[in-house]
Amino acid sequence: MSVDITCRTDRFNLSVPGADFINDCCYGEDFSRWLVEALAEAGVEADLVCMEDFGWANQAAFQGVDYLMCVAGHSEDDPARPDYGTWHVMLERARTWKEKLLGKNKTSPDDPLCGTVVQVLEQAGFEQVAIEP
Template sequence: MNQTIHFKTSMFDVSKERENPINPIYGLSLLEWLRNELKGNLEITEPDAEDWGWYCELSYEGNNYLIGSCAYFEEGDDPNHELEWVFQVDKQRSFKEKLFGKNKMSASDGCFLFFKELFEENPNFKEVQVA
């Protein structure tokens, strides 16, 4: 089960993102910003497209995660206004962990809390909420 963080920001101009070849959903710019912001501290893979938005993979405290993002933006919207964003963190677990209910993802997961605090502490991110 993934955990999500919702927020608003005008920090990114999603109209300049490369097109998602699967579905016309935006969100790439947040992941690219995270890769640059955390370079040297956290190794995050190159973003890739998915039908629900964009994702990257990373390792955090010995666990593997998929992080994803999407922005609510439609043609005709002003890309310079605050947009609503959804950021998700999903912990990858082995078959054995799933079978025995071990190492589950939760709102108290270290990786999830790391990103939540990162968004909360940055003044460019508004109305940061866990959903």
């Protein structure tokens, strides 16, 4: 189970596909780099990992818990604001096979990293920051 944190902004590229994109929707490298740095300032160990077919995958560790932190965005297709759109920060706790089998240690909106991501996004002035379980 993952938790999806959403926000809206025009600070990052959502309009010009990169020459190295796997798919036309692999936006998020600039957002991921910014988020990793912003989270580091908030005491979270985070690192950029790689492009995925939907966006970018990153790692994060906070208060002894490791997470997969994926980023994806989609534009509102407004010619006046081509980079304005919704960004998703998807968090999933690293769990053992046994925890997955038993349904234990699932990611929840109450995870401390979720609150920290929300705080970082709100402090940066992003719009409509919300946790979508």
